[in-house]
Amino acid sequence: MDKIVVTGGVALEGEVRISGAKNAVLPILCATLLADGPVEIGNVPDLHDVRTTARLLRGLGAEVEHAADAAVVRVDPRPASGHVAPYELVRTMRASVLVLGPLLARHGAAEVSLPGGCAIGSRPVDLHIRALETLGAEITVEHGYIKARAGRLRGGEVKFDMVSVGATENVLMAATLAEGTTTIDNAAREPEIVDLAACLVAMGARIEGAGTSRIVVHGVDALHAARHQVIADRIETGTFLVAGAITRGRVVATHARPDTLDAVLAKLREAGADIEVDGDRIALDMRGRRPRAVDIVTEPHPGFPTDMQAQLMALDCIAEGTGTIDERIFENRFMHVNELMRLGAHIDIDGHRATVTGVERLTGAPVMATDLRASASLILAGLVAEGETTIDRIYHLDRGYEHIERKLSGLGARIRRIAA
Ligand SMILES: CC(=O)N[C@H]1[C@@H](OP(=O)(O)OP(=O)(O)OC[C@H]2O[C@@H](n3ccc(=O)[nH]c3=O)[C@H](O)[C@@H]2O)O[C@H](CO)[C@@H](O)[C@@H]1O
Ligand SMILES: C=C(OP(=O)(O)O)C(=O)O
Numbered sequence: 001m002d003k004i005v006v007t008g009g010v011a012l013e014g015e016v017r018i019s020g021a022k023n024a025v026l027p028i029l030c031a032t033l034l035a036d037g038p039v040e041i042g043n044v045p046d047l048h049d050v051r052t053t054a055r056l057l058r059g060l061g062a063e064v065e066h067a068a069d070a071a072v073v074r075v076d077p078r079p080a081s082g083h084v085a086p087y088e089l090v091r092t093m094r095a096s097v098l099v100l101g102p103l104l105a106r107h108g109a110a111e112v113s114l115p116g117g118c119a120i121g122s123r124p125v126d127l128h129i130r131a132l133e134t135l136g137a138e139i140t141v142e143h144g145y146i147k148a149r150a151g152r153l154r155g156g157e158v159k160f161d162m163v164s165v166g167a168t169e170n171v172l173m174a175a176t177l178a179e180g181t182t183t184i185d186n187a188a189r190e191p192e193i194v195d196l197a198a199c200l201v202a203m204g205a206r207i208e209g210a211g212t213s214r215i216v217v218h219g220v221d222a223l224h225a226a227r228h229q230v231i232a233d234r235i236e237t238g239t240f241l242v243a244g245a246i247t248r249g250r251v252v253a254t255h256a257r258p259d260t261l262d263a264v265l266a267k268l269r270e271a272g273a274d275i276e277v278d279g280d281r282i283a284l285d286m287r288g289r290r291p292r293a294v295d296i297v298t299e300p301h302p303g304f305p306t307d308m309q310a311q312l313m314a315l316d317c318i319a320e321g322t323g324t325i326d327e328r329i330f331e332n333r334f335m336h337v338n339e340l341m342r343l344g345a346h347i348d349i350d351g352h353r354a355t356v357t358g359v360e361r362l363t364g365a366p367v368m369a370t371d372l373r374a375s376a377s378l379i380l381a382g383l384v385a386e387g388e389t390t391i392d393r394i395y396h397l398d399r400g401y402e403h404i405e406r407k408l409s410g411l412g413a414r415i416r417r418i419a420a
Contacts, residue, residue, distance in 0.1 A: 241275075
């Protein structure tokens with residue numbers, strides 16, 4: 001297994017180009033199954049999860065062209081006739097459950113392995129199932145699989161009792177080909193939902209209100225070939241901005257979408273960073289200052305994103321003062337805490353709340369990544385820890401960050417990958 005070694009102490013300086021968003025491209029790849037012609041997707045990040053999704057689509061019979069290192073993926077779903085998303089793939093990538101809605105709408109049948117739990121907590125799918133049942137699907141759960149059948153889906157009124165990104169995506173995709181109109185109330189408002197809707201609209205879907213908590217979908221008979229550019233990754237952007245802040249450096253994120261980052265930029269400003277936004281560029285300057293501790297509470301968009309919680313916690317670890325971190329989305333998303341403490345951080349956990357008392361210095365140590373954003377937080381802490389931090393199990397990182405060590409090296413970080 002590859003490892004990453006970071007030697008701390010360099011203030012990062014320079015520009016970093018932001019990639020397409022993992023959490024947008026995965027649902028969009030699943031959505032291609034709905035079309036009657038090829039769908040070309042641009043600004044696709046080179047990620048392990050993208051390759052896994054390509055395998056999943058090929059397994060269903062779709063033709064997927066994805067040249068190594070090319071940012072374009074072309075999916076021709078026409079030969080697809082399979083309807084099973086097997087455990088082996090879903091287990092490694094929860095987003096596989098997003099083929100459920102498209103398969104059901106397009107082929108009238110889907111068998112998708114239950115995603116089960118993962119390091120950050122249980123990942124139930126009851127909201128996905130109930131929403132698709134509202135559109136007329138018959139669904140059973142047996143032998144670890146969601147088995148769904150339907151004739152043509154019918155539009156319906158879906159009301160979520162909690163905000164779910166994945167369930168909103170599944171029912172949004174399914175509703176595009178349903179007969180009649182579907183309303184989705186208490187829909188997730190994440191920018192990735194807006195991007196998915198934009199791709200579906202390019203394929204001929206009729207959708208209103210994506211990005212608000214009420215989405216209306218007028219079903220159409222067929223979706224067609226299309227092209228779509230994936231939105232910039234707001235979590236990657238936030239991670240690099242924290243890298244600038246934690247090292248007391250100056251980092252400019254280019255090709256970003258500042259409008260998707262309000263809550264994160266507000267917290268970085270509160271921590272003392274100067275931030276300037278100019279079109280698709282975000283410049284963060286923290287030179288010569290120690291960050292101040294900030295309190296955060298994770299919430300659905302437009303609140304502070306759970307996917308940035310671990311990175312902000314790393315910042316609080318070396319900040320002046322004490323910060324509290326309330327994790328409200330996942331019950332077990334504090335796996336990075338023990339590893340950060342191995343580097344000398346002072347953190348107390350009480351249920352869903354972590355209290356972080358900033359220390360003057362962290363010291364490098366061997367640590368283990370437990371999930372995607374935890375891995376990022378360990379790299380961030382390693383950038384300011386004295387000496388070497390060796391991070392094991394970085395396959396989590398390769399699921400969701402494109403060439404992170406190359407990008408950080410470009411900003412001056414001393415970071416290298418050791419191939420196993
Ligand atoms: C609202 C939110 O911030 N969602 C995050 C969630 O999306 P993801 O789509 O994975 O998860 P959901 O948005 O569906 O989950 C939100 C909450 O709803 C619960 N739930 C979900 C589905 C369901 O059928 N039943 C149920 O009870 C979950 O346990 C969780 O507590 O993880 C992703 C990866 O970290 C993040 O990018 C998303 O921002
Ligand atoms: C946990 C994440 O992803 P996934 O939902 O694919 O596990 C993430 O993007 O931080």
